[in-house]
Amino acid sequence: MTGLALNPLDYISSSSSSSYTTRKCAWVVFLLTTPSYLPGILVLAYTLRKYNSKYPLIVAINPSIAAETITALEEYGLEVRMVQPLVPRGQITLIAERFVDTWTKAAVFGFDDYDRVCLIDGDMMLKRNMDEIFDIPLKEDQIAATFACICNLDKSSWAPAEWTRDNCGFAPSHGSDSITHPGPAQPTGTHSLLNSGLVVLTPSQLVLQRIYELVESGDKNDQERIKEWSFPDQDLFADLFRGKWISIPWIYNSIKTMRYWHGNFYNDHDVRNLHYICKKPWKYRPKYNSPEEYERTGNVYKVEAGEYAQVKDNDVGLNEREADAVTHGWWWEEYECMLGQMRKNGYGWCEFVDNLTDRGQS
Ligand SMILES: *[C@@H]1O[C@H](CO)[C@@H](O)[C@H](O)[C@H]1NC(C)=O
Numbered sequence: 001m002t003g004l005a006l007n008p009l010d011y012i013s014s015s016s017s018s019s020y021t022t023r024k025c026a027w028v029v030f031l032l033t034t035p036s037y038l039p040g041i042l043v044l045a046y047t048l049r050k051y052n053s054k055y056p057l058i059v060a061i062n063p064s065i066a067a068e069t070i071t072a073l074e075e076y077g078l079e080v081r082m083v084q085p086l087v088p089r090g091q092i093t094l095i096a097e098r099f100v101d102t103w104t105k106a107a108v109f110g111f112d113d114y115d116r117v118c119l120i121d122g123d124m125m126l127k128r129n130m131d132e133i134f135d136i137p138l139k140e141d142q143i144a145a146t147f148a149c150i151c152n153l154d155k156s157s158w159a160p161a162e163w164t165r166d167n168c169g170f171a172p173s174h175g176s177d178s179i180t181h182p183g184p185a186q187p188t189g190t191h192s193l194l195n196s197g198l199v200v201l202t203p204s205q206l207v208l209q210r211i212y213e214l215v216e217s218g219d220k221n222d223q224e225r226i227k228e229w230s231f232p233d234q235d236l237f238a239d240l241f242r243g244k245w246i247s248i249p250w251i252y253n254s255i256k257t258m259r260y261w262h263g264n265f266y267n268d269h270d271v272r273n274l275h276y277i278c279k280k281p282w283k284y285r286p287k288y289n290s291p292e293e294y295e296r297t298g299n300v301y302k303v304e305a306g307e308y309a310q311v312k313d314n315d316v317g318l319n320e321r322e323a324d325a326v327t328h329g330w331w332w333e334e335y336e337c338m339l340g341q342m343r344k345n346g347y348g349w350c351e352f353v354d355n356l357t358d359r360g361q362s
Helices: 035-050 067-074 090-110 131-135 205-215 220-227 232-240 291-297 325-344 350-354
Strands: 025-031 057-061 079-082 116-120 124-126 144-147 194-201 273-275
Touching (some): 025 090, 035 067, 035 124, 035 325, 035 350, 057 090, 067 079, 090 116, 090 205, 090 232, 116 131, 124 325, 194 232, 273 325, 325 350
Parallel strands (some): 025 057, 025 116
Antiparallel strands (some): 116 194, 124 273, 144 194
């Protein structure tokens, strides 16, 4: 693949001796509680194969996942691994309910039959190969992730007050510098916030032990701090690796809203991995243009001409469904290809999977 001449991660280290190609690595995605993410995870797996990732995708589940969902994953050739939910004891139990999935995800640090894993969300989809992220030199007790985009230009009421454009870790980024020189993670303030959708980490019993200690902590300060977390996954990682995590370029975790919130550096062709935050593409299928409209506009999906070219920063005047038509459309293109291939190969769960999607309008 041409495009970037440089490995985008060269800025981290000039020594390329730390290649993990001979080590044991894996992508790990969690599927907890409901099967609703199944179409997403299958498309993720499909695109990892399509872009020739050398590494397997492991689907980590908990005991509440139904047998048919497990079979649907295994029949697609995926390794399914059961993890036990980590349930806190003691006083912290009171606030633990909404953290159960987060504590369970932390179990990935116990996957120490792997030298390195990349935690990847089920609402992600590759646009290009990104195996190089396994080669990031990580010190003991380090992880790599991207900043959390906290622009909150749509003024979501659930967002903390400090979530503003000015405070966003990506705000200082421009053009290709955003790829070659992402800003560093800071120990405090909003530039300490990471997005936990994609996290490169070294499994470690020591880290797992620290998580257990935090979960079970009777310390009032720990409990108060945990109580305030609004996004448990990312707050857990930010807390454990404060001042230690490595910031990697947005292309590895391209949040769909960046397309119109960070138009000064976002480019479709740079994206390695798209992150479908909030509304899931499998539940929101974009409207397709008629052949005549396609002929006239060149757009596969119903999007007004120039809509994206102009929509940057504060000009987000689109309703979500329209705004995300293009990225959701990319998902549906991959999904339809995957489904076609599955049917051809006699995969037995096509209808089951398709029933979890929105075939709504076309
Ligand atoms: C899919 O949905 C249809 C319509 O609701 C239903 O009749 C069918 O049994 C479902 N198929 C599977 C495999 O779940």
